[in-house]
Amino acid sequence: MSRAQIPQDVMDKIVGMLSSSISVTFMRSIIPAVLALASVLFMGMASMKDLIGHPVKAEPNATEVPGH
Numbered sequence: 001m002s003r004a005q006i007p008q009d010v011m012d013k014i015v016g017m018l019s020s021s022i023s024v025t026f027m028r029s030i031i032p033a034v035l036a037l038a039s040v041l042f043m044g045m046a047s048m049k050d051l052i053g054h055p056v057k058a059e060p061n062a063t064e065v066p067g068h
Helices: 008-043
Strands: none
Touching: none
16 A cells, blocks of 8 residues: 555544654653763762772773774
8 A cells, every 4th residue: 555545634643643752752862861961960070989999090092992
């Protein structure tokens, strides 16, 4: 069945339900994004510590791939 064979009122309902579900999905995805942003803001300048309690220092050139 092609799209041209689907009655207009049925097509309108399908499009309406799809757009509604997409909107709800994006609205629900805002919640974890806001929580992540809030947790980053509350971290401030806190330092990372290893399991023993020593500060963790960033390694120089940590983003470089060895041998390249």
